[in-house]
Amino acid sequence: MRSDKEKCMYCGACVGSCPKNAIYLEETRVVFDEERCVKCRICVRVCPVGAISE
Amino acid sequence: MKEINCDVLVVGAGPAGSVTAWYAAKAGANVLLVEKRQEIGSPVRCGEGLSKYWLKDVGIPEDRRWIANEVDGARIFSPSGKVWEINEKDAGNEVGYVIERDQFDKALAELAARAGAEIMLKTWVKGIIKRDGYIRGAVARHMGDDLKINAKIVVGADGYESQVGRWAGIDTSLKPNDIDSCIQYRMTGIDCDRRYCDFYLGSCAPGGYIWVFPKNEDTANVGIGVQLSKLKNPGEVKHYLDRWIDKQPGIRKGKKIDMVAGAVSISQPLEKTVDNGLMLVGDAARMIDPITGGGVSNGCKAAKVCGEVAGEAIAAGDYSAEFLQKYEKGWRALLEEKQYRNWLAKEKLVTLSDKVFDDLLELLSGTKLERLNVLNMLNAVREKYPEIVKEFEDFL
Ligand SMILES: Cc1cc2nc3c(=O)[nH]c(=O)nc-3n(C[C@H](O)[C@H](O)[C@H](O)COP(=O)(O)OP(=O)(O)OC[C@H]3O[C@@H](n4cnc5c(N)ncnc54)[C@H](O)[C@@H]3O)c2cc1C
Ligand code: SF4
Ligand code: SF4
Numbered sequence: 001m002r003s004d005k006e007k008c009m010y011c012g013a014c015v016g017s018c019p020k021n022a023i024y025l026e027e028t029r030v031v032f033d034e035e036r037c038v039k040c041r042i043c044v045r046v047c048p049v050g051a052i053s054e
Numbered sequence: 055m056k057e058i059n060c061d062v063l064v065v066g067a068g069p070a071g072s073v074t075a076w077y078a079a080k081a082g083a084n085v086l087l088v089e090k091r092q093e094i095g096s097p098v099r100c101g102e103g104l105s106k107y108w109l110k111d112v113g114i115p116e117d118r119r120w121i122a123n124e125v126d127g128a129r130i131f132s133p134s135g136k137v138w139e140i141n142e143k144d145a146g147n148e149v150g151y152v153i154e155r156d157q158f159d160k161a162l163a164e165l166a167a168r169a170g171a172e173i174m175l176k177t178w179v180k181g182i183i184k185r186d187g188y189i190r191g192a193v194a195r196h197m198g199d200d201l202k203i204n205a206k207i208v209v210g211a212d213g214y215e216s217q218v219g220r221w222a223g224i225d226t227s228l229k230p231n232d233i234d235s236c237i238q239y240r241m242t243g244i245d246c247d248r249r250y251c252d253f254y255l256g257s258c259a260p261g262g263y264i265w266v267f268p269k270n271e272d273t274a275n276v277g278i279g280v281q282l283s284k285l286k287n288p289g290e291v292k293h294y295l296d297r298w299i300d301k302q303p304g305i306r307k308g309k310k311i312d313m314v315a316g317a318v319s320i321s322q323p324l325e326k327t328v329d330n331g332l333m334l335v336g337d338a339a340r341m342i343d344p345i346t347g348g349g350v351s352n353g354c355k356a357a358k359v360c361g362e363v364a365g366e367a368i369a370a371g372d373y374s375a376e377f378l379q380k381y382e383k384g385w386r387a388l389l390e391e392k393q394y395r396n397w398l399a400k401e402k403l404v405t406l407s408d409k410v411f412d413d414l415l416e417l418l419s420g421t422k423l424e425r426l427n428v429l430n431m432l433n434a435v436r437e438k439y440p441e442i443v444k445e446f447e448d449f450l
Contacts, residue, residue, distance in 0.1 A: 011099060012215030013235060013317035016337075017282065019227050021220050026178055026195075027090050042230065046282050048237040048315035050289020 001037055001044075003030040007051035014043035014052060055193075055200045060086040060172070061368045063192060063205035065179045065218050067094045069350050070336025071211030072162035073112065073357035074364065078209075079169035081365020086203065087163070087171050088194060090178040095159030099316045100350070101238060101275050103251050103267045104158075106150035108351045112358050114165075120157035122269045125150065126249040132415035133256035133408035139419070152251070152267045152275070162354075177201070182208060182221045182332075188373065189222055189331035206373050207364050209333045211357070214317055216338035222329055226340060230283040231401075232321035234262045234347055235291045238277025240312035245304030246274045256411045258298045260284035261404040262347070266305070276305060279318060279347050281404055320344040322397045323390050328378040335360045341389060344397040345428060352389055359384035392428075399428045402442060414439070 001023075003014070008030055015023045015030075022036035023043060044052045064075045067089035075087040102122070109116060127141040167173055176197055183191040183204070191204040210218025219226040246252075246268045254264040261281025268274040278295040285291060299305050319340045327334045335341070336353030343352060363381040367373050406414070414435060421434045436443045 009313070009315040011315040011317070012213065013315060015215035015217075016213075016317060016319075017228065017233050021217070021227075024180075024217070025215055027092070027176070042282070044288050045230075045285045045290075046233060046235045046317055047288065048235050048291050048317075050287075050292070052288065 001032045001034075001039075001052055001054060003032075003047075004051045004053070007049050009049055009051075011048065013046050013048060017042050017046040055202050057202045057204065058086070059204045060084050061205065062086070062207045062209060062364045063088065063203050064171075064209045064211055065192065066210070066212035066336075066338070067159070067163055067173065068211060068213055068336060068353070069159060069162055070338070070353035070357040070360075071209070072159065072166045073114075073354045074209050074211055074335055074361040075166035075171040076162065076169050077358050077361025078364040078368075079166060079171040079361075081362060081369070083365045083368040085166070085171040086174065086205070087166055088174045088177040088179060088203070090176065092176050093156075094163045094175070095156035097314070098155040098312075099314050100155040101265055101267050101277050102153045102155050102269070103265070103348065104151045104153050105348075105351055108355060112354050114162070114354065117161055120154045120161055121151050122154050123152040123248055125152065125251050125268070127251075129250045129252045130415060131252065131254045132412045133258070134412045136412055136415045136419060138415045139250075152269055179212070179218070182218060184222070187330055189329065192218075205331075207331055207333065207367060207378075209335060209360060209364065210338045211335050212338050214319065214337045216334070218332075219327075219334045219338060222332050224324070224326055224329065224332075224334065226324060226334070226338070228319050228321055228340070231281065231404075232319055232344075233282040234279035234318050234320050235282055235285060236262075236277060236279040236314075236316050236318060236347075237292050237295055238275055238314040239295075239299075239310040240269070240273065240314075241276050241305060241308040242273040242311050244272055244274060244276075244308035246272065254298070255415075256408045259294060264295065264298055272308075273311075277314070281320070282317075318342050318347045318349065320347060320397070320400055323386070323393045326382075327385070328375050328382050330375050331373045333360050333364065333378055333381055335385075339385075341385075341393070343393065344400040345403070352393075355388050356385035359388070396428050399432070406442075410439075410442075
């Protein structure tokens with residue numbers, strides 16, 4: 001998964017919603033842990049601005 | 055690696071973190087409050103609607119700096135435009151002020167600082183230290199350097215995105231039914247009535263609502279929350295809000311001066327919020343009201359208890375989960391029953407059709423409630439819609 005830097009608001013909605021704790025948010029950087037990710041797409045759906053894609 | 059020591063490490067300087075730090079410092083503990091952002095309270099991630107009845111209980115002085123507008127009440131609109139008007143006296147807990155959240159958060163951090171808490175900005179906690187079954191601190195990045203923080207108690211006040219609880223092994227994960235995805239614009243040059251906080255229910259915001267919270271006579275926070283289980287496509291929640299605004303001539307004509315994204319939990323209370331050397335508070339402990347999506351008041355109320363218990367634990371030299379149960383019991387006594395009841399009510403509300411919302415609001419607009427809460431509303435609709443109320447009989 002990846003987050004489009006030009007759209008991202010750094011709001012943390014994806015981080016708190018990921019069932020596998022596979023997303024981290026530093027001050028202005030969203031990081032995905034591909035090893036934990038199970039591709040459930042919850043982050044894609046919860047992101048309010050549609051910044052996340054596979 | 056640089057190392058520092060404290061009694062109580064509070065992760066996150068939102069309202070819950072600052073109030074915890076304030077009360078723990080007041081009780082004599084050596085407190086460190088860390089925040090990953092460079093500025094407390096900014097960017098704002100909130101609709102800024104705040105009830106006022108609880109401020110005194112927590113001891114927060116009302117301050118013109120963070121009060122943007124004082125409202126008389128709330129108006130709830132059904133899909134076909136039926137309005138239920140509630141004045142503030144009846145609405146009791148859910149309306150009051152529209153605030154400046156950035157100023158509010160800073161004011162709370164000042165209270166913590168004045169009580170003696172240390173504050174570090176641009177400090178991102180990236181893991182916790184666990185030894186002999188106890189949480190004993192955290193590792194962080196601060197201005198490009200690694201930092202080890204030794205603490206007797208760690209408080210996770212790190213908001214919706216909370217990691218502290220998960221790192222400690224507490225399950226804070228949420229079901230798609232229990233999450234609202236949110237987006238909001240601050241819009242200026244619109245027609246709004248500064249006397250009311252407005253709520254729009256129905257298919258305009260499936261499983262949630264649209265809000266218009268006025269900051270002054272022509273500026274308001276216009277936002278939406280939609281239940282995650284009702285969202286399929288990327289960016290859909292923004293489309294819902296944009297589509298709605300497009301149909302409101304009085305709002306469409308305005309200009310956007312700010313944009314906020316985020317999510318709120320609309321869940322049951324967590325089963326566990328303490329462990330050896332650890333407490334969770336605020337959004338991190340999923341304390342948001344499942345009906346309103348508001349979390350500031352619940353977070354602050356629990357944080358007072360959290361800070362007090364942290365102070366007592368330090369004084370007693372006992373940081374065990376058993377000692378910290380006092381916090382668990384304390385916040386549950388304040389919030390749990392209402393949160394559970396409102397969660398049940400939310401589970402029902404999200405199933406209602408536009409037609410039922412119209413009927414319900416028609417009914418409620420002709421009813422005088424002594425105090426606006428879910429309980430009184432259920433009692434009011436009981437006669438005409440016994441099937442809606444059936445599952446709540448235990449509470450009535
Ligand atoms: C769009 C939207 C509208 C809302 N509207 C309202 C409303 O009108 N009224 C209301 O009462 N509530 C509202 N809420 C909910 C409200 O914003 C939250 O309940 C409230 O902010 C919770 O406070 P908190 O202190 O628990 O967490 P937060 O305010 O989220 O604070 C957490 C802090 O922790 C910091 N942090 C996170 N991780 C780390 C880390 N690893 N290291 C260091 N720091 C970290 C964050 O930067 C943040 O400053 C809204 C929420 C959203 C998303
Ligand atoms: S939910 Fe979307 S906007 Fe928010 S931090 Fe994640 S990727 Fe960025
Ligand atoms: S796809 Fe699912 S598991 Fe993977 S990062 Fe997104 S929410 Fe987490």
